[in-house]
Amino acid sequence: MPVIFFYNIFRLVYQSAVTLAATRNPKAKKWVDGRRNWQQQLQQNWQPKPGDKLVWMHCASLGEFEQGRPVLEKIKNQNPKTKILLTFFSPSGYEIRKKYNGADYVMYLPMDGASNAKNFIDLVQPNLAIFVKYEFWHYYLTELKNRKIETVLISGIFRPSQPFFQWWGGFHRNMLQCFSHLFVQNRASKELLDGIGLSGKTTIAGDTRFDRVIALAEQWKPIEIADAFCGTEPVIVAGSTWAEDETILAEWMKENKQYKLIIAPHEIKAENINRLKSLFPNCISFSELSTHNTQHITHNCLIIDNIGYLSRLYKYATVCYVGGGFNKSGHHNILEAAVYGKPVITGPNFEKFKESVDLKKLGGSFTITNATELKNVILQMDISAASAITENYVKENAGATATIVNWLQEKRLFTSE
Structure with a gap:
């Protein structure tokens, strides 16, 4: 069958x-x-003029968007007249970025299917389709190939266990054949693709997230409340934390009151913030502190109960802790901390992320499984050396965006003839 x-x-x-x-x-x-009435919504909101260059980028969720974003913004910067359609598969991406002003329209991608793919491409009429990292949809890719629309994958990363590289994976390999070009993050991915006959269509570009965090760091602005809270004491900034991370941090803080802790939990619902207040007795939330006199702060823990600050907060750290490392999916983005030249500590599940593997080998990132290990890592860490390692690592791995956009520009895929 x-x-x-x-x-x-x-x-x-x-x-x-x-x-x-x-x-x-x-x-x-x-x-x-x-996804209801998507055709009607698309017709109303996507009305390019004749002669416009049209770029469609698809991202599974928020993480993939952050990888695609530098490419979109560089395209728009180089040719402001380019019209950009941005689609998401997951609500966790769409709901946060539905008002992203770098795109002309943002929408959910209709579920893959022959009819949906045909109708979608009929309405969008893209000159260029960009898929980010993981998304492979048979009918959409086939429709793009049949219409000879240039289609690229960016920030791709491949592993031997994936279906593309199995004896039974012909269907999946055919989807890869639909791409005009595949930009991958590392040599191992390129070698896997070369081995299934794609050697002329692959380029090692690297990971665009490096360019994204560098851009964020260059736009950094101080946070008045964080300035007042941190003072001159050493600070641990813990970002995107989960319950396992928070339990360890709370135990560690009991014996290390000379430190201040800024904790930005993954979940900021009221019940979770209240739980954290019980876990960290001498704490105050960002919202509470914003209404207090910040000249006489006696708390040693600041809980961030709103979004949009984390990437800037990492700059205040002596050492950063990035949460999620006790989950099967692994920790959150350590590059947002590393870009500021900060040593990074995570939980034990780090091996899915090349940057974590690299920085652990180099001595810029460290893993722990309990509060005792956290204490020992911080005590034994050469903070100055680890800081230099993380900062240099980010700088050395920048440039993926330029590689991709230069290739697209040479093909005149978003510039006028």
Whole structure:
């Protein structure tokens, strides 16, 4: 039985499951509701003029968007007349970036299918399609290939265990053949692709996230409340923390009151902030401190209960702790801390991320599993040396965006003839 049969079964089952879940799950409801009347919404909001260069970028979620963003913004900077359509698969990406002003329109990608793909491409008429890192949809890619629309993958990363490299993976390999070019993060990915006949269509560009964090650092502005809170004491900034991270940090803080802690939890709902206040007795939230006199701060823990500050807060750190490392999916983005030349500590699940593996070998990143290990790592750390390592590592790995955009420009894919 052909693989396409099972792919279609998967699509139908997935969509049915999400639709059923939408009756009780807010995220699933957004996934379903956000795709209603998509053709009408697209027709109303995507109205380019004849002769416009049209670029469609698709991202699975927020993390992929942050990788694609430097490329979009460089394209727009080089040719402001380029029209950009940005699509997301997941609500966690769309809901946060639906008002992103770097795109002319932002929407959910309709579920993959022959009819949806045809109608979507008919309406969008892209000159260039950009997929970021992981998203591979059979009908969309096939439609783009059949219409001879240039299609590229950026920030791709591949592993031997993926279906593309298995004896039974012909269906998946055919999707890769639909790309005009694949920009990958490392040599191992390129070698895997070369081994399945894609050697003329691959380039090692690196990871665009390095360019993104450098751009953020260059735009850094001080945070008045953080300035007042930190004073002259050593500071640990813990970002995107989960319960396992927070328990360890709380235990460590009991014996290390000479430090101040800024903690930006992954979840900022009121019940979680209240839980953190119980866990860290001498704490105050960002919202509370913003209404207090900041000249007489006696608290040693600041809880960030709003979004948009984390990447700037890392600059205040003596040492950074990046949360999520006790989850199976691994920790959050350590580059946002490393760009400021900060040593980084994470939980034990770090091996999915090349930058974490690299920095651990180099001596700029450290892993722990409990409060005792956290204490020992900080005591034994050469902060100055680790700081230099992280800062240099980010600088040395910049440039992926320029590599990609230069290739696109040579092909005149977003500039006028």
